[in-house]
Amino acid sequence: MSETLRETALRLDSEDPLAKRRELFALDAAVYLDGNSLGALPAHVPARMADVITREWGALRIRSWDESGWWTAPERTGDRIAPLVGAAPGQIVVGDSTSVNVFKAVVAAARLAGEERDEILVDATTFPTDGYIAESAARMTGRRIVPVAPAEVAGAVGPRTAAALVNHVDFRTGRLHDLPGITAAVRAAGALAVWDLCHSAGALPVGLDTHGVDLAVGCTYKYLNGGPGSPAYLYVAERHQGVFDSPLPGWNSHADPFGMTPGYAAADGAARGRVGTPDILSMLALESALDVWDGVAIEDVRAKSLALTDFFLECVRGYVPDGVVESLTPAAHAERGSQVALRCDAAPAVMAELIARGVVGDLRRPDVLRFGFTPLYVGFADAERAARVLAEVVTDLGVAA
Amino acid sequence: MSETLRETALRLDSEDPLAKRRELFALDAAVYLDGNSLGALPAHVPARMADVITREWGALRIRSWDESGWWTAPERTGDRIAPLVGAAPGQIVVGDSTSVNVFKAVVAAARLAGEERDEILVDATTFPTDGYIAESAARMTGRRIVPVAPAEVAGAVGPRTAAALVNHVDFRTGRLHDLPGITAAVRAAGALAVWDLCHSAGALPVGLDTHGVDLAVGCTYKYLNGGPGSPAYLYVAERHQGVFDSPLPGWNSHADPFGMTPGYAAADGAARGRVGTPDILSMLALESALDVWDGVAIEDVRAKSLALTDFFLECVRGYVPDGVVESLTPAAHAERGSQVALRCDAAPAVMAELIARGVVGDLRRPDVLRFGFTPLYVGFADAERAARVLAEVVTDLGVAA
Numbered sequence: 049m050s051e052t053l054r055e056t057a058l059r060l061d062s063e064d065p066l067a068k069r070r071e072l073f074a075l076d077a078a079v080y081l082d083g084n085s086l087g088a089l090p091a092h093v094p095a096r097m098a099d100v101i102t103r104e105w106g107a108l109r110i111r112s113w114d115e116s117g118w119w120t121a122p123e124r125t126g127d128r129i130a131p132l133v134g135a136a137p138g139q140i141v142v143g144d145s146t147s148v149n150v151f152k153a154v155v156a157a158a159r160l161a162g163e164e165r166d167e168i169l170v171d172a173t174t175f176p177t178d179g180y181i182a183e184s185a186a187r188m189t190g191r192r193i194v195p196v197a198p199a200e201v202a203g204a205v206g207p208r209t210a211a212a213l214v215n216h217v218d219f220r221t222g223r224l225h226d227l228p229g230i231t232a233a234v235r236a237a238g239a240l241a242v243w244d245l246c247h248s249a250g251a252l253p254v255g256l257d258t259h260g261v262d263l264a265v266g267c268t269y270k271y272l273n274g275g276p277g278s279p280a281y282l283y284v285a286e287r288h289q290g291v292f293d294s295p296l297p298g299w300n301s302h303a304d305p306f307g308m309t310p311g312y313a314a315a316d317g318a319a320r321g322r323v324g325t326p327d328i329l330s331m332l333a334l335e336s337a338l339d340v341w342d343g344v345a346i347e348d349v350r351a352k353s354l355a356l357t358d359f360f361l362e363c364v365r366g367y368v369p370d371g372v373v374e375s376l377t378p379a380a381h382a383e384r385g386s387q388v389a390l391r392c393d394a395a396p397a398v399m400a401e402l403i404a405r406g407v408v409g410d411l412r413r414p415d416v417l418r419f420g421f422t423p424l425y426v427g428f429a430d431a432e433r434a435a436r437v438l439a440e441v442v443t444d445l446g447v448a449a
Numbered sequence: 450m451s452e453t454l455r456e457t458a459l460r461l462d463s464e465d466p467l468a469k470r471r472e473l474f475a476l477d478a479a480v481y482l483d484g485n486s487l488g489a490l491p492a493h494v495p496a497r498m499a500d501v502i503t504r505e506w507g508a509l510r511i512r513s514w515d516e517s518g519w520w521t522a523p524e525r526t527g528d529r530i531a532p533l534v535g536a537a538p539g540q541i542v543v544g545d546s547t548s549v550n551v552f553k554a555v556v557a558a559a560r561l562a563g564e565e566r567d568e569i570l571v572d573a574t575t576f577p578t579d580g581y582i583a584e585s586a587a588r589m590t591g592r593r594i595v596p597v598a599p600a601e602v603a604g605a606v607g608p609r610t611a612a613a614l615v616n617h618v619d620f621r622t623g624r625l626h627d628l629p630g631i632t633a634a635v636r637a638a639g640a641l642a643v644w645d646l647c648h649s650a651g652a653l654p655v656g657l658d659t660h661g662v663d664l665a666v667g668c669t670y671k672y673l674n675g676g677p678g679s680p681a682y683l684y685v686a687e688r689h690q691g692v693f694d695s696p697l698p699g700w701n702s703h704a705d706p707f708g709m710t711p712g713y714a715a716a717d718g719a720a721r722g723r724v725g726t727p728d729i730l731s732m733l734a735l736e737s738a739l740d741v742w743d744g745v746a747i748e749d750v751r752a753k754s755l756a757l758t759d760f761f762l763e764c765v766r767g768y769v770p771d772g773v774v775e776s777l778t779p780a781a782h783a784e785r786g787s788q789v790a791l792r793c794d795a796a797p798a799v800m801a802e803l804i805a806r807g808v809v810g811d812l813r814r815p816d817v818l819r820f821g822f823t824p825l826y827v828g829f830a831d832a833e834r835a836a837r838v839l840a841e842v843v844t845d846l847g848v849a850a
Contacts, residue, residue: 074507082511089507097502098495101734105677106475106490110483110809118677145725147699148549155589172711177700177725180713184696188556188589195711220709267726276506276519276729295585298548299578306814308621310573310596312581324546324578325668327731328677333502408511413707 053363053432060359060428066352069424072340073273078406079430079437084247084387084420085410087273087337096336100329121331122300123318126281128338129272132346133245133264134255139283141318142268142334143326146246146280147177148296149265150213152321153282154185155295157211157240157263160288165210165239169196175219178244182213188295198225202233209239211262216254217247217385220412222357222377224248224385228259235260246270250341251386251423252350256283263288271386271422274334282321289317298323340424352423353386356431360388360419363435371449372442376416390417390438394447401441407434454764454833461760461829467753470825473741474674479807480831480838485648485788485821486811488674488738497737501730522732523701524719527682529739530673533747534646534665535656540684542719543669543735544727547647547681548578549697550666553722554683555586555614556696558641558664561689562611566640570597570605570613576620579645583614589696599626603634610640612663617655618648618786621813623758623778625649625786629660636661647671651742652787652824653751657684664689672787672823675735683722690718699724741825753824754787757832761789761820764836772850773843777817791818791839795848802842808835 051059061067074089104116113119126140133140144152158168170182172195179195186193196204201212212234217224227243234241240262248254250271256264264283268274284292294314299305300322303313314320361375373390392398392415399411409419419434452460462468475490505513514520527541534541545553559569571583573596580596587594597605602613613635618625628644635642641663649655651672657665665684669675685693695715700706701723704714715721762776774791793799793816800812810820820835 074503076508080510086506086511086514088510089502094499094502094507097730098499101490101495101498101676102475105487106495107477109481109489110487110811112677113487144545144549145699145727147701147725148545148697151697174711175700176703176709176711176713179711180698180700180703183713184698188696269726275502276513277726277732278730279728280725295589296549296552297581297585298546299576299581300548302577302581308577308813310575310577310580312577312584324548324681325670325678326546327680327728329498329679329734330728330730331678333730403512410511412709 053366057359057428057432060355064352064427066348066423067427069340069344070427073425075425078408079434081407081409081419081421081426081434083422083426084270086269086276087271087422088425090273090337090340092339093333093336097329097333100332118328121328121335122322122326125331125335125338126318128335129249129268129281132341133249133283134253135257135283138317139286140281141321142281142331143279143322146244146265146267147181149280149282150178150181150244151185152294152296153242153263153265154182154211154213155189156292157242158185158189158191159293160291161210161240165208166191167194167208168210169194169201169204169212171214172197173218174215175244175246178213178215198230201230205234205237205239207238209234209237211240211242213242213244215244215247219247220416221389222385222387224252224383227254227261231259231261247385251353253346261285268334272334273337273340275330275337278330278334279327284318284321289320292320294320296323300324300326344424349423353421354381354384356421356423356426356428357384357386357388359428360421360431360435363432364390364438367435367439368442369449372447373417386422387418387420391415392417392447394445397445398441398447401445402437405437405441407437454767458760458829458833461756465753465828467749467824468828470741470745471828474826476826479809480835482808482810482820482822482827482835484823484827485671487670487677488672488823489826491674491738491741493740494734494737498730498734501733519729522729522736523723523727526732526736526739527719529736530650530669530682533742534650534684535654536658536684539718540687541682542722543682543732544680544723547645547666547668548582550681550683551579551582551614551645552586553695553697554643554664554666555583555612556590557693558612558643559586559590559592560694561692562641566609566611567592568595568609569611570595570602572615573598574619575616576645576647579614579616599631602631606635606638606640608639610635610638612641612643614643614645616645616648620648621817622790623786623788625653625784628655628662632660632662648786652754654747662686669735673735674738674741676731676738679731679735680728685719685722690721693721695721697724701725701727750824754822755782755785757822757824757827757829758785758787758789760829761822761832761836764833765791765839768836768840769843770850773848774818787823788819788821792816793818793848795846798846799842799848802846803838806838806842808838
């Protein structure tokens with residue numbers, strides 16, 4: 049008798065070298081497949097934050113800027129993220145939202161490229177904020193936006209290209225774009241490659257330094273589990289730091305911030321990407337949350353992620369009547385991030401019912417069911433259960449093929 | 450026998466209608482006169498944040514964006530700040546740092562003023578970040594910066610003025626600038642008045658609506674006690690909201706943010722000032738912290754603030770040998786914020802020793818001792834003790850007149 053999908057799930061969980069990491073998170077009976085929207089709470093974070101709030105803020109108060117290391121948290125936390133995205137220390141600074149960092153990165157890239165380069169290529173399938181912000185950056189630096197599908201960026205770059213802003217993984221379909229190849233093509237044309245890592249950092253190897261990425265941004269509340277709206281980060285490759293020209297030169301990016309001089313002089317290094325006073329509570333929650341990565345190799349995360357999404361798709365094929373859902377996520381591993389997007393009629397009703405039955409994914413209007421697989425705390429039994437409940441829901445709701 | 454300063458302090462404390470508010474804060478034996486840098490912890494905030502982290506993030510996870518009201522927190526919290534600065538609801542949104550909000554406000558003001566107005570007046574004594582960011586805003590909108598002392602703004606505005614950016618209270622000296630008069634003069638010249646309220650909000654009445662201010666920004670971690678690096682806010686007067694043109698049009702400011710459409714369409718109202726995903730932990734700590742203002746009239750805060758700074762200056766005159774310190778803070782009430790700045794030789798050593806002896810102010814290099822008086826939790830006995838310990842310290846350190 050061949051192994052059932054349920055038996056396979058249990059076997060895969062028992063063989064999973066990352067399975068024990070799940071114990072580091074506060075989870076419940078639900079299958080949480082929305083960690084690509086908001087990562088689960090690492091179980092140790094509440095105690096750390098109680099100490100931050102009660103002792104560092106409440107008792108030490110202003111002294112904590114030095115004594116509790118608040119002032120240096122943006123660079124220190126950046127250096128904790130760095131190995132997860134393949135960056136040597138000193139190139140990532142944490143702070144502000146992803147949108148604000150996109151603005152810094154695109155404006156700085158345009159300035160670095162020089163005035164004769166008047167086009168900024170933007171991933172036409174981008175998460176909307178990147179497009180809106182890039183448009184503003186173009187308007188304010190005298191450039192124009194050229195929307196291009198990621199696969200066509202390499203063919204579209206030329207002597208007028210200042211920069212290309214591309215998402216590493218498409219937020220809707222989960223498609224993984226070719227960061228090494230696109231970066232190489234953009235750089236070969238003399239332009240700068242700016243990557244948005246929101247849906248890849250913490251899910252798969254990025255290799256920023258290895259592949260010669262110029263600038264990158266990302267959020268920290270998805271696969272990095274930093275908490276709701278935790279601050280984003282900016283990567284500026286070391287070779288650009290000395291000429292990085294920020295459109296938001298706040299006092300935190302000054303070479304001598306406490307000199308409080310009227311003239312601006314940019315700090316060296318990653319600190320040049322800072323702006324104003326950092327959001328310390330959110331920043332320190334993120335820093336603490338990053339402890340769950342200690343001793344984890346991102347390659348192992350990637351292997352499990354692919355195994356999870358493969359297995360989930362296998363379970364969907366096994367359980368859900370043919371034609372009721374259609375995967376928008378590429379089958380090829382080289383083109384897949386860490387989520388599965390299923391097109392489905394009546395997707396809003398289906399997702400609502402899935403959530404009511406303890407399988408939490410999310411909806412991307414109008415008709416996409418999105419399931420994120422966060423390898424540190426999602427297992428194969430979760431994947432099997434999600435597909436099984438999905439099959440029950442589409443049957444119960446009478447969703448036809 | 451006349452009353453001693455110590456006796457006066459105790460009497461003033463016993464007569465103080467705000468004295469009981471002190472019990473709402475986590476305080477210790479120190480005299481904390483640095484609330485104009487980082488406000489003290491409201492005692493109820495740790496329990497609220499434990500609930501936010503453990504239940505809202507940890508248990509409800511993604512559902513909290515709706516069910517716990519995370520999504521609407523920026524406007525809701527703005528409406529909590531509004532009465533403290535004299536704004537009707539719907540004009541203040543919380544998020545990002547002060548620096549980022551200065552950028553939004555100055556760029557938007559320049560755009561509102563029209564292209565023929567090519568000068569931006571900036572408070573020459575400004576907190577540095579405002580000047581740095583205004584310079585960037587000018588560079589990116591084709592304007593030039595004209596530094597002007599606040600008292601000279603009214604005489605300097607003209608047909609080329611797009612906007613004037615002024616601090617309500619000088620961070621170094623504690624001088625209160627004439628918001629009604631300057632605003633009227635700027636508006637009479639057809640320009641926009643942009644105010645930085647970092648050192649006035651929560652310390653004195655601002656009257657944004659009454660005085661016709663166009664745009665304003667402020668931080669929330671000083672007199673508003675929001676916690677380290679808690680998010681700042683942006684005020685856009687209702688009459689400008691429909692044409693407010695943000696340089697940071699992130700997806701949170703979209704009319705239909707979850708439509709996730711490639712084209713940008715700005716939201717109505719205060720939400721147009723939002724950018725990316727808000728820092729929820731910091732935001733909700735601030736929202737909770739604002740509870741200490743329930744039932745407080747800002748006029749009573751102002752009355753106590755002036756009484757405190759008057760009394761502190763009286764104690765300094767009474768205790769500290771003549772000529773050892775010199776007040777940089779105006780004697781006239783109409784020109785004084787809620788801090789006292791004392792110029793003193795050897796200020797760094799004096800402040801270090803004051804802190805060691807339990808009187809916490811701060812230093813503004815090279816020679817300014819800064820003492821902030823936060824009327825919700827600082828009392829007259831604190832003021833007397835601070836002056837007394839200051840006298841002891843300058844004597845012990847041998848600081849000569």
